[in-house]
Amino acid sequence: MKNTATREKLIETGAELIGQHGYNATGINAVLKTCGVPKGSFYHYFSSKEEFGLAVIDQFAAAYDAQLAELLEDTMTPPLERLRRYFAAGREHMHSCNHATGCLIGNLGQELSGQSDTFRDALDRVFQRWEHRLVGCLKGAQEAGELSAALPADTLASFILSGWEGAILRAKTLKSVVPMEQFEAILFQQVLVPPESNVGSA
Amino acid sequence: MKNTATREKLIETGAELIGQHGYNATGINAVLKTCGVPKGSFYHYFSSKEEFGLAVIDQFAAAYDAQLAELLEDTMTPPLERLRRYFAAGREHMHSCNHATGCLIGNLGQELSGQSDTFRDALDRVFQRWEHRLVGCLKGAQEAGELSAALPADTLASFILSGWEGAILRAKTLKSVVPMEQFEAILFQQVLVPPESNVGSA
DNA sequence: CTCATACTAGACTGACTGGTCTATTTTTAA
DNA sequence: TTAAAAATAGACCAGTCAGTCTAGTATGAG
Numbered sequence: 001m002k003n004t005a006t007r008e009k010l011i012e013t014g015a016e017l018i019g020q021h022g023y024n025a026t027g028i029n030a031v032l033k034t035c036g037v038p039k040g041s042f043y044h045y046f047s048s049k050e051e052f053g054l055a056v057i058d059q060f061a062a063a064y065d066a067q068l069a070e071l072l073e074d075t076m077t078p079p080l081e082r083l084r085r086y087f088a089a090g091r092e093h094m095h096s097c098n099h100a101t102g103c104l105i106g107n108l109g110q111e112l113s114g115q116s117d118t119f120r121d122a123l124d125r126v127f128q129r130w131e132h133r134l135v136g137c138l139k140g141a142q143e144a145g146e147l148s149a150a151l152p153a154d155t156l157a158s159f160i161l162s163g164w165e166g167a168i169l170r171a172k173t174l175k176s177v178v179p180m181e182q183f184e185a186i187l188f189q190q191v192l193v194p195p196e197s198n199v200g201s202a
Numbered sequence: 203m204k205n206t207a208t209r210e211k212l213i214e215t216g217a218e219l220i221g222q223h224g225y226n227a228t229g230i231n232a233v234l235k236t237c238g239v240p241k242g243s244f245y246h247y248f249s250s251k252e253e254f255g256l257a258v259i260d261q262f263a264a265a266y267d268a269q270l271a272e273l274l275e276d277t278m279t280p281p282l283e284r285l286r287r288y289f290a291a292g293r294e295h296m297h298s299c300n301h302a303t304g305c306l307i308g309n310l311g312q313e314l315s316g317q318s319d320t321f322r323d324a325l326d327r328v329f330q331r332w333e334h335r336l337v338g339c340l341k342g343a344q345e346a347g348e349l350s351a352a353l354p355a356d357t358l359a360s361f362i363l364s365g366w367e368g369a370i371l372r373a374k375t376l377k378s379v380v381p382m383e384q385f386e387a388i389l390f391q392q393v394l395v396p397p398e399s400n401v402g403s404a
Numbered sequence: 405c406t407c408a409t410a411c412t413a414g415a416c417t418g419a420c421t422g423g424t425c426t427a428t429t430t431t432t433a434a
Numbered sequence: 435t436t437a438a439a440a441a442t443a444g445a446c447c448a449g450t451c452a453g454t455c456t457a458g459t460a461t462g463a464g
Contacts, residue, residue: 003411022313024226027451038413039453045411049452100316109375110312111224114302124375151388158372158384163361166368170360173311173326179364186353186361190393205431205441230422240443241423247441251422 007045009035014056019101022111023053053108054122060104061126068130072137079141080192087164087184091177094168099175102168105130110169131157141192148195156191163187209247211237216258221303224313225255255310256324262306263328270332274339281343282394289366289386293379296370301377304370307332312371333359343394350397358393365389 013035017026028049032039046052071086094102101107105126113120134157141147163183170179215237219228230251234241248254273288296304303309307328315322336359343349365385372381 006411020316022224022226022317024224025317028453029451039415040413040455041411043453102312102316106371107312109371110304110309113375113377114222114304115224115227120375120377127372127375151392155384155388158381159365159388162368162372162381162385163365164368165371166364166366169308169311169367169371170329170364173315173322173329175322179360182357182360183364186357186393190353190395191388193392208441229420231420241445242425242443243441245423 006037006041010037010042010045010052011056011059014052015060015104018053018056019097019104019107023108024111028052050116050118053112053119057105057108057119057122057126061129064105064126065129065133068133072133078146079137079144080146080188082137083141083160083192084184084188087180090164090168091180094171094177094180099172099177102172103165106165106168127161131161134160146194147192150195151191159191160187208239208243212239212244212247212254213258213261216254217262217306220255220258221299221306221309225310226313230254252318252320255314255321259307259310259321259324259328263331266307266328267331267335270335274335280348281339281346282348282390284339285343285362285394286386286390289382292366292370293382296373296379296382301374301379304374305367308367308370329363333363336362348396349394352397353393361393362389 010031014026014031017031017034020026028039028042031037032042042052046055067089068086071089072082074082077085105123108119109123109127113123131154135153138147138153138156142149142153164180167180167183171177212233216228216233219233219236230241230244233239234244244254248257269291270288273291274284276284279287307325310321311325311329315325333356337355340349340355340358344351344355366382369382369385373379
């Protein structure tokens, strides 16, 4: 029987520290000290820091995707309202980490995608799954008549994901969720508009 | 007379390496080896790596702001066309660095704003100057009747900056400028619209 | 019980980190 | 001409890094 508890503890601690300080700035020794695991165990479960980092990404992606599915596929709620709840959850998370962590995948994408193709591929897959969830929600909104069908859902999803990630970045440097609120405001006012409406008219 | 050539060479090399690998992953020795400057000179000009990093940011911000002013305040060109040129320049730069570097300020904002308030402040000031240039251009567009005056220019500028930074991040992880193109497409189709137009109607 | 495997434990290694130190050369000003 | 200041030069330091190594303990199968 495999003891996965230690492995999970390492990954959990790693996600926390890497989220706070980034991948390069997080030493293995710091992870070990934080969760009280000896080095021998670490290299029993992971062959290298890179493999560990990938495991952290995988674990985070799985948990995040589950949360995303729950929020964006909640059929009891109108599609655009699900999106609003998703944004609200993001803002809350930003508050709860004192505007310091932001989005682990976004952080690592910025830090590592120019450094290692293995990491870049892993992170890109996460982004694409994420985008795919958005596409589903947006198509639902179009079918429900909440959203103009004139805009292709996949382009829209890419637009939203980019904007949201950028807003998180700005929120980090500003130490305020205002950029996230501004992004959401204009997004719903100008982009996620019902069919045949006259938006933005002066 | 101060010999600023060596200092500038250090900053230039630093900007390049930090842009490629990030701040933490760029060692001082690597910078020195790349530009052939001995360590004694480095610590003659900079008291620490942090001060060096801030100098790199300052230098980059000044150069970037100058370029921004040239593009966005070119009165021979209609305001929204200036913005399109700015986006085109960004895409070209993304190509020219093989989708690896992206935006130095965005990279460092992601990497360092949770790590050091000094860095965070410096980077935030750059973002704000940048945003201010956008506000000017957007107000110009509103005055020229190219853009609905219903949307506050500062909220719009924040929206654009966030979206653009996020699109750059996505472009890095995807190794493709498509996210930047998608952002621009929807931005001009839905957000930067003339007064009283019926956009997005199905 | 016995033996192999899973796991824990942490001292240790070589490479590299940011930073210090002393010495030397070049430049400037008087 | 000379002395101070600016700048170059790189050996060196303590600390940290990812990763290795050996040893010991727990566990489960037969």
